[in-house]
Amino acid sequence: QVQLVESGGGLVQDGGFLRLSCAASGLTFGDYAMGWFRQDPGKDREFVASISRSGGIVDYEESVKGRFVISRDNDKNTVYLQMNSLKPDDAAVYYCAASTSIIVQARRYGHNYLYWGQGTQVTVSS
Numbered sequence: 630q631v632q633l634v635e636s637g638g639g640l641v642q643d644g645g646f647l648r649l650s651c652a653a654s655g656l657t658f659g660d661y662a663m664g665w666f667r668q669d670p671g672k673d674r675e676f677v678a679s680i681s682r683s684g685g686i687v688d689y690e691e692s693v694k695g696r697f698v699i700s701r702d703n704d705k706n707t708v709y710l711q712m713n714s715l716k717p718d719d720a721a722v723y724y725c726a727a728s729t730s731i732i733v734q735a736r737r738y739g740h741n742y743l744y745w746g747q748g749t750q751v752t753v754s755s
Contacts, residue, residue, distance in 0.1 A: 630655045631653075631654070631655040631656045631727070631744045632653070632654045632655055632746075633651055633652070633653050633725050633726070633727060633744055633745060633746035633747075634651065634652045634653075634654075634746055634747070635649060635650065635651045635723065635724065635725050635746045635747065635748060635749040636649070636650050636651075636652070636749060637649040637650050637749060638722075638723060638749030638750045638751045638752075639750075639751070639752070640752045640753075640754065641715055641751070641752070641753055641754070642753070642754050643715065643716060643717060643753055643754065643755045644714055644715065644716075645715050645753070646711070646712060646713045646714070646715060647712045647715065647751060648709060648710070648711050648712070649665070649709065649710040649712065649723055649725075649749060649751075650707055650708075650709055651663070651665075651707060651708045651709075651710075651725030651746055652705075652706060652707050653706045653707070653708070653727065654706065656727065656744070658703055658706040659682055659683075659703045660682065660729070661682060661727040661728060661729060661743075661744075662679060662680065662681050662682055662727070662728045662729070662730060662731070662736055663679065663680050663699075663701060663708040663725060663726070663727055663728070664676065664677075664678065664679040664680075664725070664726045664727075664728060664736055664742060665677040665678045665679070665699060665708075665710045665723060665724070665725055665726075666723070666724045666725075666726060666739060667719075667721035667722065667723045667724070667751075668721055668722050668724070668748075669720065669721040669722075672721075674724075674739055675690065675721075676690050676736075676737040676738070676739075677689070677690050677693055677697065677710070677723070678690065678693065678697055678699040678710060679699065679728075679733070679736040679737070680699045680700065680701050680708065681731075681733075682731075683703075684700065684701045684703070686733060687699050688733050688736065688737070690737075692718070693712075693719075696712065696713050696714045696715075697710060697711065697712050697713070698710070698711040698713075699711075708725055710723070710725075712751070715751075715753045716753060717753045717754070717755045718753075719751065719753055720751055720752050720753045721750075721751060722748040722749065722750050722751070723748060723749050723750075723751055724745055724746055724747075724748045725745075725746045726739070726742035726743075726744060726745045726746070727742060727743055727744040728741050728742045728743060729743060
């Protein structure tokens with residue numbers, strides 16, 4: 630049984646930082662590219678970042694470039710999202726997901742992901 634478990638969310642002030650983690654089990658982690666998405670109530674799910682199987686290729690949604698960093702540790706079966714200079718617009722539930730797609734652009738779309746975590750809430754106070 631595949632499980633993706635996010636952690637690290639919470640309440641932070643405008644300009645603050647958080648580091649999200651997503652621990653994977655039940656799959657061969659190195660066989661999957663990983664992505665982070667977020668969703669605010671009443672809004673569509675939004676791509677945030679993705680990382681290739683080896684970690685060598687990363688991709689970011691425009692609004693988070695230069696502020697967020699995605700990384701992975703294949704020995705620990707974990708993907709991370711370091712979020713700096715957080716803004717109120719970043720507040721959402723953040724989800725990690727696993728994909729077999731090797732196409733960077735395709736990993737911007739949720740339907741190309743096979744497995745999803747339950748999400749972790751990020752709240753940014755202004």
